[in-house]
Amino acid sequence: MQTVLNPSMQEAADALIGNLLASEAFVRCQQAHTRLNEDHQARTLLEQLSQAQADLRKKQANSGVIQTEIDNLRTLQEQVQHNNVIMTYAQTQQEAVNFLREINDEISQLLGINFASFANHTTC
Amino acid sequence: MEDTVLEDIEIASPSMVKQAARDFAAALAETPQFKAFEQTAYAFRQNQAAQLALQAYQQKQQSLRALLMLNALSAEQHDELERLESAFITQPVVQKYFTAQAELATLCQALGDALSESIGLNYAAACGVSCCG
Numbered sequence: 001m002q003t004v005l006n007p008s009m010q011e012a013a014d015a016l017i018g019n020l021l022a023s024e025a026f027v028r029c030q031q032a033h034t035r036l037n038e039d040h041q042a043r044t045l046l047e048q049l050s051q052a053q054a055d056l057r058k059k060q061a062n063s064g065v066i067q068t069e070i071d072n073l074r075t076l077q078e079q080v081q082h083n084n085v086i087m088t089y090a091q092t093q094q095e096a097v098n099f100l101r102e103i104n105d106e107i108s109q110l111l112g113i114n115f116a117s118f119a120n121h122t123t124c
Numbered sequence: 125m126e127d128t129v130l131e132d133i134e135i136a137s138p139s140m141v142k143q144a145a146r147d148f149a150a151a152l153a154e155t156p157q158f159k160a161f162e163q164t165a166y167a168f169r170q171n172q173a174a175q176l177a178l179q180a181y182q183q184k185q186q187s188l189r190a191l192l193m194l195n196a197l198s199a200e201q202h203d204e205l206e207r208l209e210s211a212f213i214t215q216p217v218v219q220k221y222f223t224a225q226a227e228l229a230t231l232c233q234a235l236g237d238a239l240s241e242s243i244g245l246n247y248a249a250a251c252g253v254s255c256c257g
Contacts, residue, residue: 009155119236
């Protein structure tokens with residue numbers, strides 16, 4: 001069932017979202033994400049890395065990993081770490097996450113509860 | 125690292141975003157769900173029977189921790205722990221507190237979902253919250 005927010009709660013949530021999206025951390029992250037999406041080489045590299053990791057996990061489960069596959073994964077990891085577009089995106093995303101944590105602290109201090117814990121869907 | 129271009133973009137300063145966060149918290153504090161949570165939490169803290177029942181349950185749990193981890197409780201120990209847990213959670217003041225907590229969580233989850241969807245990050249996960257809070 002969908003929770004209906006009262007008008008003042010909805011307004012405050014919209015204002016917070018608008019401000020977060022206009023913050024420097026989120027603007028930089030969004031710009032880096034756009035550049036990543038537009039960079040064919042960077043996207044291909046990430047897809048290759050993801051595929052190599054999945055293949056290796058599958059083979060590890062079947063005890064069939066060979067050295068050349070491990071070397072291939074390491075090469076891809078190094079290429080990712082040297083790719084400016086990917087690393088800029090990773091760094092700006094981490095900065096956005098750090099800023100979001102500061103904002104959660106601000107909310108939580110005022111309420112006396114950890115807002116993110118209450119907003120979490122998963123339980124043990 | 126590549127530098128981003130922020131010219132021609134209206135940036136919200138950290139103090140502006142934090143003010144919006146405080147306004148958000150103030151609006152949440154005014155909701156019936158939050159008020160009910162605060163009231164029931166206070167009633168729970170003030171209720172001696174509920175506090176004693178909680179203490180008894182926690183003490184028993186603590187004393188059996190090693191066996192619990194090994195899943196090696198005897199039937200009697202298991203029954204005793206269940207009896208103490210039941211004695212705690214069936215207290216009316218505790219049930220009201222749990223209900224209010226669940227209703228506040230439902231509201232916070234809806235707000236967290238709205239935030240996550242708009243900012244493109246899972247709010248709770250980004251804030252380092254695991255399944256155990």
